Amino acid sequence: MSFGGPQWPQEPQQHGGQPYGQQQPNPFPGAHAPDTPDWSALAEASAARSRRKRRMIFGGGALAVLVVGAIVATAIVSGGRSDDTAKNGSVTPTDSAGPDDSLTPTPTFSSVAPPPPPDPKDFISNETKDKAPLSAEGLFPGKKLTMSGRAYKKGATSSTTDCASVTQAPLGSILRKNGCDRVLRATYVKDGVAITVGVAVFSTEAEALKAKQQADGGIAPLAGSGVADFCRATVCLRRSNSIGRYAYFTQAGFTDGTKVTTADKAVYQVSDDLGTFAFNQIYARGRTQASAAAGAPGE
Template sequence: MSFGGPQWPQEPQQHGQQQPYGQQPNPFPGAQAPQTPDWGALADASAAGRRRKRWLVIGGGALATLVVGAIVATAVVSSGKGDETAKNGSVTPTGSAAPSDSATPEPTFSSVAPPPPPNPKDFISNETKDKAPLSAEGLFPGKKLTMSGRAYKKGATSSTTNCASVTQGPLGSILKQNGCDRVIRATYVKDGVAITVGVAVFSTEAEALKAKAQAKGGVAPLAGSGVGEFCRATVCLRRSNSIGRYAYFTTAGFADGKKVTTADRPVYEASDDLATFAFNQIYARGRTQASAAAAAPGE
């Protein structure tokens, strides 16, 4: 009878017959009977065999699982390569040369630096370059001006080549000695304060600088166009400055003839505003001419 594992061992055969299980009478009188098998040891041996077979089965299953896992991993890696190829385009075959970078031209730059832009001051520092038209309306356009939120109404304007004729005190002779070519004037008023600004034109910057350094007296106040006489036989504020070949002067005071003191802030503000405006207008001449020269460098 089989129990599913190794067959139970059988006793030795005698006279060609199978020995029955269990204790039998001794067939050989006078001789020692064969010993009965150790059935417990046989049972233990059979159980150990079954256990070995079971572990073999489990080990074989685990090995099969590892093999299947390796196959799946290989398939996943292969699939990933395929996706990457599809995403990034065709892969350059081994041994073939990659496309040359020379196919895309690189930008080139000139090693010669462009010339610097013209300096506006160069155009207002010498009459050989300062060729733009010059007039009273060009320097003082419109009917009013606003500086720092303060509005001034324009009065009369004038332009003359007789520089000394439109000055007070020693300034006339100083302008003449330094080669003054012309004086352009304009008067402005605001809240009872009147200011005349005069721009003296010279051939060079050096002449204008010298006239400014020597300046005494002032530009004569210009009445007219709604502005009465002012700064006659009274105290007024006189100032002078220069830029390029232009020297500019201001005479500021009260329209009613009142003397100006250091406490009269509106008079000082008006003088500063008109001097700043004159400076800006002269510099604008240089900037305009410099821009035109930059746009036509061959001329």
């Protein structure tokens, strides 16, 4: 049993031991035929073998041609696919957009985290870094301010290096003892309530913090520019706080001299608003200087 595939033709078989071809008649009837070869039969058999051999050679040659053709076709198709892939986005060193692309460096990324941005508080905590201009008009700009919809009209402003001269005892001696360099003041008024904000400037944060902790007495009220004297020989609301190298103090009371009590919520609201405003203005100095330092070359 064969297992598939073409079967090559088999040689024809003769029975009885006769050679290929037809048996020739005996020319001598009644006599025994001589044992001479049948040359005609032998010639015909030889010719048949030659024809079969030629057919086999021709068939093998045709098969070889088909195999070679298939190999060539496969190579062409494979080459075509390779070219098509390159044309459709395959990245190779020669697939550059321009002559200089091969010179473009590969981007690298540092594993070191960038430094954090400067802290605004650092710039308002020591005079060595706090170099921005400082004035009463710069710290308390404009003719009025608004806090949460509440508008306050600005009165007089002042600036002095004699810190004790603009205080009510014993705050003056406390400021002087802790190294006060300057006091800037501004007065605001709203609905019969006036308030003076005084910002004391020190060299370091530690000095300002001690002055705030030891605070006693208050900042002297600043009248003028449409605001009459207030908080004279009466009870007013005094507060103190600090941020960085700045300590700030407020004194608020009624313009008609009425004593302030804990029930006078309007006076407390004024004190809260102006204390917040002073804090914001001082912190804004630090933020502005920190932003400038972050954008400076070498920072």
